[in-house]
Amino acid sequence: MKWVKGNKTIEISVEELRELTAKYTKVHIDLGTGDGRFVYEAALRDQNTLYIGVDPVERQLREYSVKSVRKGLGNAMFLVSSLENLPATLAELAGKVSVILPWGSLLGQIVNPSQEAVNKLSALLKPSGELEIILGYSPDLEPSESDRLELPDLSQEYVENVIVRAFETPSAGMKKDMLEIFPKEKLTDIGSNWAKKLAFGKPRQIYRLTLIKTP
Numbered sequence: 001m002k003w004v005k006g007n008k009t010i011e012i013s014v015e016e017l018r019e020l021t022a023k024y025t026k027v028h029i030d031l032g033t034g035d036g037r038f039v040y041e042a043a044l045r046d047q048n049t050l051y052i053g054v055d056p057v058e059r060q061l062r063e064y065s066v067k068s069v070r071k072g073l074g075n076a077m078f079l080v081s082s083l084e085n086l087p088a089t090l091a092e093l094a095g096k097v098s099v100i101l102p103w104g105s106l107l108g109q110i111v112n113p114s115q116e117a118v119n120k121l122s123a124l125l126k127p128s129g130e131l132e133i134i135l136g137y138s139p140d141l142e143p144s145e146s147d148r149l150e151l152p153d154l155s156q157e158y159v160e161n162v163i164v165r166a167f168e169t170p171s172a173g174m175k176k177d178m179l180e181i182f183p184k185e186k187l188t189d190i191g192s193n194w195a196k197k198l199a200f201g202k203p204r205q206i207y208r209l210t211l212i213k214t215p
């Protein structure tokens with residue numbers, strides 16, 4: 001896999017990645033991490049957890065990777081990949097996976113869930129691990145992208161009946177923990193750049209869903 005490490009991009013095998021994770025009490029994968037600010041801030045606060053930000057756009061990962069290296073944050077890692085391309089050998093790597101304000105094909109695969117995508121997300125987690133998804137798109141505010149991805153209007157019922165149900169199939173093996181409407185004024189607490197942008201943008205409904213992998 002491609003690892004954006006400061007100013008360099010190097011290759012790391014899944015075996016080497018697993019060796020690295022052994023030094024930490026917990027592994028948290030942030031999928032669709034964007035510029036990786038969330039990973040950087042979280043890694044600064046909690047040095048016992050290895051935070052791995054994953055995004056298909058290599059150049060986006062550079063800024064916070066360089067900052068992490070300058071701060072000596074060995075527990076912040078940035079990998080170039082996507083939900084579609086994650087190696088199956090990453091199975092059960094993480095105690096937590098987050099997907100914060102996804103967009104593009106990542107959003108499409110969660111909101112119109114395919115069993116393959118849902119199983120892939122679940123497979124990243126250790127038994128009893130947690131998946132956190134924060135959704136905040138609005139077909140009214142983003143009409144062209146919503147059309148392109150054929151996104152439905154989000155509602156609590158839609159999330160329950162379609163998204164949660166896909167994760168609760170026996171093959172995905174997850175159970176809903178919590179579904180809440182996330183207060184806009186708390187978006188800045190998340191620590192990602194998109195969350196910050198939306199906090200100061202037009203009003204919109206934000207949903208926060210957490211699911212636990214059944215042991």
Ligand SMILES: C[S@@+](CC[C@H](N)C(=O)[O-])C[C@H]1O[C@@H](n2cnc3c(N)ncnc32)[C@H](O)[C@@H]1O
Binds near residue numbers: 083194
């Ligand atoms: C709206 S940004 C949010 C970034 C970050 N989570 C934040 O809150 O600042 C959505 C991100 O999802 C990434 N993305 C799109 N499709 C993806 C996929 N299939 N797998 C992983 N990431 C994807 C994009 O490259 C983009 O960086």
